[in-house]
Amino acid sequence: MKKTLTLGLLTILAVVGPAHAQQAREAIIAAEKTFAAQAAREGSAAAFLANSTAVSMVVENGQLANAQKVWQSKPPATGTHRLAWHPVMADVAQSGELGYTTGPWTLGSGTQTAAAGEYVTLWHKQPDGQWKFVVDMGVEHSDDAIATPGTVARPQLFAGPATPVPVPAHAIIDLDHTFSKAELHKPLETYQAYLSKEARLLRPGQLALLGPTAQVVISNTLSRAYLFAPTGGYLAASGDLGYVYGTLRRPSTDPRQPEETGSYLRIWRREAVAGWRIVLEVLNESTPAAPAVAVTPVAPASTPAAPATATTPATPPTTDGAAPVRQ
Template sequence: MRRSDLLAAAAILLLATSAQAAPKADPAQVVAAERAFAADGLAMGIKGSFLKHSAPEAIVLDPEPMLAQAVYGAAPDGGTAKLAWWPLWAGIARSGDLGFTTGPYSVNGTMRAWYFTVWARQADGGWKWLFDGGPPSSPEGAAAQGSAVAYAHPAARAAGSPAKAMAEVTAAEAALATGAKSDLKAAYLAAIAEDGRVVGSKARPPMSRADLVAELATRPTTVAFSPLGGQASAAGDLAWTYGAARWAEGRGHYVRIWRKDAAGWRLLFDELLPAPETPKS
């Protein structure tokens, strides 16, 4: 064998060994961050815990997208409401720097709805959330606090960089938006991942394809979507996006998780959150 062939074979072996040695991203770390956030919520109160665990660029819908630090920083101190929540479904990027969790929450012991949080690993290795805000989904039948968490399948492919991933996701969002202008249900069924979830109504979060189709039936038949922002993982395999939504009788915002599957970018999570109606003068 020629020396060049030996060098090429050695390089391939080194790459394979490095890939095998690379630690697999564990969604349990996102779950741990969420649970720490929830524990601080009970110990510190809503304002203190939300300020502590949100990234500087984190947003909430109030009712328009606003920086979380500004919203909670301006909130009054004190408050006696006990907000409790726990994750039941979570996912993470292959690069271990972007993830999400969702689950039910209660206020003063009364079950209310579901939360949804997008998380990003920080430069110091810790986690901060980028978005927090969930649908009015019914918590009926939800597993109790401390129950096992289900994990979304990891991405099958990766774009290779955040910039390339966002360019591809932008195209996927544009295709979804184009389809939703004439037939929202068909557009979503073409874009949703096999294990994807779509929420926004007061029904329980879909746990089957039939549930998902029923959830889509609660939405307007046509919607105009306009992207506002988002971020992709370092590997380019997972991305979150948010934007504005308008339909015949209302408006609101969407928040999504996109995953790069074998067939391309697919919706792993989508919530449509109507904006509060403006009182008529």
């Protein structure tokens, strides 16, 4: 009986899943564009408050913070600078309730650009059917040559089949914990083992590192390990897409390389051939003067197996004269 039910669920997911996921993907792209349009029209504070939930997270000077508390605490907009952005990549879980968009952002007035960078927004479908962001994080870089909006790409590697039964919510945090534990001892080897061939890495001061470029940069620059402490995460009901966010610290014994602190966001995708892989990672660092914010790490419930194989930037200018950019 259980076998029959499982086969039935698999059949339903195989037929309905792709169409449902495509509709959800179009919905989050539309939600992101509406979000950006509202920011241009009404200001960043209004847009971020309207598109977040009571538990949504943003990063301010490298520190994780509640999105609504951050934006409610800002004084009324007085500046002329406006924050603009658009998606260049979007993906959703096969269950259709979780997805992400990523792309470039700029802060400026008219033709003058004051700051630029890359962002990622995690979207979660709410009980009333609306899409709200649950995590918004990004980095700043010096290049303001931002491409104009166009076609929004999607991953080319196939996702693994949707899980027909619910999986433990803590499984994605367990997976991230396993990665973090291994990375602490062998940073380069661990990243090489877990990065998707289509991985996107967002790092302070750099344009988005994509695919093979990400692999090369990791191989040439990763000489010191990070201490990652997860503080939250979510795994889609289909068991093929999830995310974890938390705090980071990179100790140093060399005075020429000061200790780094900040926050991270990591998006995991279960690929059909390679298994669980990191498809997007954002490392957002605090400036030296940033006050420490205590966040209690989430304790992993268990240690999962390794993924299957087949196989300090300056604080950017403020948006609308009131709040930090998408970092």
